[in-house]
Amino acid sequence: MASELNRLTIAGARDQLRRREISALELTRACLDRIAAVDRKLHAFLMVCERDAIAQAEAADRRLKAPDAPALCGIPLGIKDIYATRGVVTTCASKILENFVPPFDATVIAKLRGEGAVFVGKTNMDEFAMGSSTENSAFGPTMNPHDLGRVAGGSSGGSAAAVAADECLAALGTDTGGSIREPASFCGVVGIKPTYSRVSRYGVVAYASSLDQVGPFAKTVRDAAIMMRTLAGADPSDSTCSARAVPDYERALSGDVKGMRIGVPREYFIEGMEPAVENAVRAALKHYQSLGASLVDISLPHTGYAVAAYYLIATAEASANLARYDGIRYGLRVNAEDHIALYEMTRARGFGAEVKRRIMLGTFALSAGYYDAYYLKAMKVRTLIRQDFERAFETCDAIVTPVAPTTAFKLGEKMTDPLAMYLSDIFTISVNLAGLPGLALPCGYDGAGLPIGMQIIGPPFSEEAILRAGDAYERSNAVAKRTAEL
Amino acid sequence: MAPGKVTITLEQVRHVARLARLELSHEEEERLRSDMDEMLAYVEKLGELDTQNVAPTSQVGESGTPMRDDVVTNPHAPGEMLANAPARERGYFKVPKIIE
Amino acid sequence: MNLEKYEPVIGLEVHTHLLTRSKLFCGCSTSFGAAPNENTCPVCLGMPGVLPVFNRRAVELAIRTGLAAHSAIAARSIFDRKSYFYPDLAKNYQISQYETPVCKGGYVDLPGATDGAPRRIRLVRIHLEEDAGKNIHEAAYSLVDFNRCGVPLIEIVSEPDLRSAEEAGAYLRELRAILRYIEASDGRMEEGSFRCDVNVSVRPRGQTEFGVRTEIKNLNSFRFVEKAIEYEVDRQIEVLEAGGKISQETMLWDSVKEETRPMRSKEFANDYRYFPEPDLPPLIVPDELVAKIRASMPETPAERRKNYARDFGLNEYEVGVLLEDREVGDYFVDILGKGVNAKSAANWVMTEVLRVANETGKPLAEAVPPAAEAGALLRMVEEQKISLNAAKTAFAAMCKSRKSADATVAELGLAQVSDESAIASAIDKVLAAEPDKLAEYRGGRDKLYGFFVGQVMKAMGGKANPKIINEILKAKLAG
Ligand SMILES: [Mg+2]
């Protein structure tokens, strides 16, 4: 029995913990046992924090003796290795940070600690969150729990796989161009990328600052809502973080979508997308109609330009964000005669191929003579993409699309073709450019039994509405969810 | 947008690598040259859009400028900030000779 | 140098620290002279994931400076990343302002304009940015201290309106005076909190377009600025006279050899790749804030200068000395509060007060007694209760004892005797004691007069009121 506790949802575990039917320690042990049993196959974790996790669980149990323990008290979580965790190595899946021990906690980590959450380990990812398959991890890829020959998606592939494989109840990811939603879709779990500025970025290793957002992976939409309540909110250490009050997202889950107008963008149902994916999403749309929602045909005319704009903006910001990895104050150093050689050799040795590729592209896009043609142009196109959504939300309350054109692809399949890899984010990238919230949740399986995800996009700060829509779909049992058997 | 199809020269690759402080092998230079060529050819499509009268978007956060009060708050154990330093000496970060 | 033929054209970029307790984007102390890297945190060390947050005080001081320099305050300005790799720059980019400075335009009027119209030096901009740390160069390696990294700076850029080294010096002194008056900066060059880059070119007199300019970087004293400009102007004129061309380059001032030399460029080409800082929202400055800051502005040196010349009839030199520092001017005004004549108050401050201040090297408040007491002392002189020398003696004592003027004068028995009968009897005694000299005087040796005065003073322990001695002595000698 105890070994099955790791299969619980947060909502389920929360109630049993409060009723003292189970202990945080048992729950944590169940997750650690599961990791010990299956992570050799998955490589979802870069580091398992067994001793710390046990100590946190014991502390949580003491706290749970009191009647009103916080929602996440004693809940075992996986933490993407992009979050600064005080005293615990934080690598961002890069050789250049292989031994970096942050002297501080990311704001969301501090919030979770405050609630008594348990951190079972740091999860795998694409190096510096640059990728869509977790194959760019300097420490080896993460395998998809539904098919070990396929990728888990990325960049937060480790967190997605860990939740899908019941190695933890939920996990933290980050999403710059789809890095939560795409792996959630590939692994058959729920993931939400909140409105830009809804969650603090302090202590989250920056890839592209104007696009990065923090978000959770969970087994259910309800669990994602519970996580969001703790994660969201103002932070005096992040000037770009919204001061808006944080609603009780779980309370918003009424199950009622009657009268909701769901926009269906024609640009998101395109040539070359797998029929199984299109069919599953179309079926989900029909299901919403049966629940009392109405469908609205909409157009997001600049969708086709999103990937191009994204790769100029994201890489430009990244080229500056990653300049600090120079071998002087922390991280890898390759010794050299003079400081310039030290920089060049340290960065050559410390960064992987994809990171170098993006630093080069971004540096070029900002360099003298090219700024206007590339970076500035991309920022203007970003405005057009934003306006597309503003116009669309005049006629609908939410937009439903596929998360990705395909299900999980084979390991190595796109490693030699960067552009093909970039295009797997074609349906998620616009949402980051516009700063909108996007929820990914399972809506079916393809012939090979691989999960298919749908995306629900809302206007800024409409997390309650899209979570309600996702929960309504989920609780009406539209699809029988298959757990990954390993 | 730069007219026609861009082609990046190896010289440009080396110049950008110097700006970015990246030492590249010949194979990497070649590889990056063709990758950047492909990416820049792909982003050419942005040129199809007339953005003459479009304002750029550099941020999508909410307006307002949060500020902190001018109070000193750096509470950390001595040496904690140097704990990750690859080389240190007498409380300083140590680096090879700095060439101007 | 051939200045009849050529006209120097000079523009200055001044970097100065703002007087804040904490850094621009983090809570680390700005205190000077801390142990290496003592004033650092994850933010100013550029650790992964950290973010900047504005220091409200720094923003207000930048606006204050803009108002004092008659600049337009931008209602909305953005910050940019300026990228270059250097060990003392933690993030390898500096958060600065590129296209939208917080203060646009403005001017500084140079003091001591001989012809009524002041020499007006226009400003291009004033912007806010973070400082870098310090590299210490040892023989075989270098050491880096990030205490200064992230300290708030303003960069004040002038138009190329300056025409000589002296004018550049005058501009810098006035700028520093302004910054001190409004308490935006302490302007201490020696602590690197006031640094200057100079752009110099020369052109044939009468020519309107500018010549090719060179930039002299990081001059950290007014004297160096003036010397460097003089040297560079000479050098450029010589090159041109020899039929050569000036190449646009960055120079360093060698203060030992007292010459400029081209700098070995740190970046092979300066391509800073500025772009908007995504981690900071735009800096929005509402009119109310500007109004609030304007209302809290102290008098600027220029305003005070006008008032002093008008109200006290002081000459340019006197005003100059009194206004160098705000405290000195305040001290002077407080003395006047005691109803003392302005000229004598000015002379007193310029001689006694500043002398003591310079000797002790202490701040004015600690070096000398309160202005009210100095005023009381001068009042006694004007009322002839004490002599000017006695006042000086008393003041010197008060600087140490901190006692009041009255108490000190009494204690040292410096009060003057003006009692006519006492003085008359003293005179009688002297004349009685010196019959021969009296006869010689009456016989025509007028120069003995001084002798008698001296004897009377001696008899009265130097405290007799000389005016009264004269009156009575003249009468008695006349017999
Ligand atoms: Mg500057």
Ligand SMILES: [Zn+2]
């Ligand atoms: Zn700091």
